[in-house]
Amino acid sequence: MDAIVVGGGLMGTAAAFFLARRGVRVTLLERNRVGTGATVASFGNVRRTNRHLTQLPLAHRSLALWNEAEAMLGRDVEFRVTGHLRLAFEDDALQDMRAYARAALPWGLALEELGSNELRARFPGIGPDAIGASFSPHDGCGNPRVIAPAFAEAARRLGCSIVEDCTVLSIHHTGTGFTVETSRGVFGSEVLLNAAGAWGGRIAADLGEPVPIAARGPQMGVTEPLPHRILPVVGIWTRRAGADGYLRQVERGNVVFGGAADRVAVDLDPGHARPDPAALPRQLRAILRLVPALADVSVIRTWSGCEGYLADMLPVMGPSAITPGLFHAFGFCGHGFQLGPGVGETMADLIASGHTDIPLEDFRIARFSGAVS
Ligand SMILES: Cc1cc2nc3c(=O)[nH]c(=O)nc-3n(C[C@H](O)[C@H](O)[C@H](O)COP(=O)(O)OP(=O)(O)OC[C@H]3O[C@@H](n4cnc5c(N)ncnc54)[C@H](O)[C@@H]3O)c2cc1C
Structure with a gap:
């Protein structure tokens, strides 16, 4: 064939x-x-x-293939099993988290629930005001x-x-x-x-x-390199518009972040998605709630990409x-x-x-x- x-x-x-x-x-x-x-x-x-x-x-x-990728492809694709931590700051978010965890279990996804004390003990500096979190230990990130x-x-x-x-x-x-x-x-x-x-x-x-289908560009940014402190990918359970930031720290120290911003419309010809500078303050407010220590850090680059969204x-x-x-x-x-x-x-x-x-x-x-x- x-x-x-x-x-x-x-x-x-x-x-x-x-x-x-x-x-x-x-x-x-x-x-x-x-x-x-x-x-x-x-x-x-x-x-x-x-x-x-x-x-x-x-x-x-x-996920099984991401785990095999280096051996299968003969190259380190920088897949790292960092775990995925998702914080809840409000009661309704905690309820949504628990409802999803219950629903996902028969589908083979077991999420750990962390109370606020356990969250602070295991992940110091992450979500100090969070009232709970889910943790998915086998997930992570790739390059x-x-x-x-x-x-x-x-x-x-x-x-x-x-x-x-x-x-x-x-x-x-x-x-x-x-x-x-x-x-x-x-x-x-x-x-x-x-x-x-x-x-x-x-x-x-x-x-x-x-x-x-609509072509849209999510908004992304990255900070200057910092000492490596944040191991998991961090996200949020929230019903609040504009609060849904997420971040991860790459091994060389930069913190990559996204979410908490409208996706910009993209013209398929030529298909270059542009970052929207007006989105950045809202994104920074959202990620500071996840990791307050990022308050005085410089953002060195923003970008977007052309993605297809079905209705x-x-x-x-x-x-x-x-x-x-x-x-x-x-x-x-x-x-x-x-x-x-x-x-x-x-x-x-x-x-x-x-x-x-x-x-x-x-x-x-x-x-x-x-x-x-
Ligand atoms: C900013 C951003 C952040 C994201 N973050 C995440 C994330 O953290 N986790 C996650 O799971 N997903 C994420 N996604 C989504 C994920 O990146 C995409 O779903 C995925 O990469 C899509 O891959 P693709 O191969 O379908 O599309 P693409 O990578 O866009 O590849 C399609 C290719 O088709 C080519 N093409 C189009 N028309 C023609 C033509 N006529 N002739 C020849 N070639 C053509 C294009 O040039 C392009 O290279 C993100 C997306 C964006 C934009």
């Missing part, structure tokens, strides 16, 4: 790698350089807490700059052809396969995977399956409902970094064998049939 993968973000490169490992001849087409879309902009959170419950089987599979190039390199070693600076201009279903016109010539294949991120909606629409905040994953041989994996709504390796393996299973054990019912493209024209 041969396959074309459109898009060289985390989803496309991971799918290319797992397809090549299953003996499929893969050509990956990326209009820029691999990993330079939403993937490189990611905060790097490998988090399962507060995911949509039906996404947890995929998230568990992905968004490294993961897609690492998958692409490993795929290349398995014989996959990675074609960069190659914009897909049109795709035609021939009846038995696909003809893909690009800025670097015409390619053909039996099957095609649409892994074009925020741009995936265009490809789906061109092939007769429009979906309600129901769930991705599109699975076979096309109308075109044989066409598969979709796009629109990961700001939470695809954790899922990426699992998405790649699941799509490879589906394409190579026609089957996957991972439930994809909630992510099927046909859920929007008739909703968009």
Whole structure:
């Protein structure tokens, strides 16, 4: 079997790698350089807490692959099992935390509940005013700059052809396969995977399956390097708009942060998401509640990235409902970094064998049939 993968973000490169490992001849087409879309902009959170419950089987599979990534890809992708700590400052937030923890347990996610004393003893300086927290010890973070190039390199070693600076201009279903016109010539294949991120909606629409997707840019920032004190990724349970900040400290000391800000609208042409300077004060107030010691620290850079958000905040994953041989994996709504390796393996299973054990019912493209024209 041969396959074309459109898009060289985390989803496309991971799918290319797992397809090549299953003996499929893969050509990956990326209009820029691999990993330079939403993937490189990611905060790097490998988090399962507060995911949509039906996404947890995929998230568990992905976490197992993050743990294997270095051995599998032959490169340290800086996956670190730091744990994910999520603070609650209000009673309603604590109730939401407990309700989620109860609901997630049958789905295989066991969250520890920490009272305020235990929180302060285990994580001094983090959330001193919090009334409780959840802790997910097996979660962590990875390096968004490294993961897609690492998958692409490993795929290349398995014989996959990675074609960069190659914009897909049109795709035609021939009846038995696909003809893909690009800025670097015409390619053909039996099957095609649409892994074009925020741009995936265009490809789906061109092939007769429009979906309600918007391109948006979450707001991120990073501080100067500081002595390393914050081990876990830190987030918050809250119903308060503008309070939902999150942060992590990378090994060289900088604190990366995000949340607590509206996502900016992004024009898909050219797809450059800009940081909004007006968002920064609100973000800083939100993260100071998580770690007050960050009060006098300099922010050295802000950025954003172009991500696809479906109307129901769930991705599109699975076979096309109308075109044989066409598969979709796009629109990961700001939470695809954790899922990426699992998405790649699941799509490879589906394409190579026609089957996957991972439930994809909630992510099927046909859920929007008739909703968009
Ligand atoms: C600022 C930010 C922070 C985030 N933080 C987190 C986080 O902490 N944890 C988490 O789980 N998720 C996070 N996410 C989400 C996560 O990064 C994305 O869901 C994930 O990286 C999406 O990967 P992708 O491969 O689908 O898309 P992308 O990385 O965008 O890749 C799609 C690729 O398709 C290419 N392409 C598009 N059109 C064409 C065409 N016509 N021809 C050829 N190539 C084309 C693009 O150039 C692009 O490289 C964050 C996202 C952003 C933007």
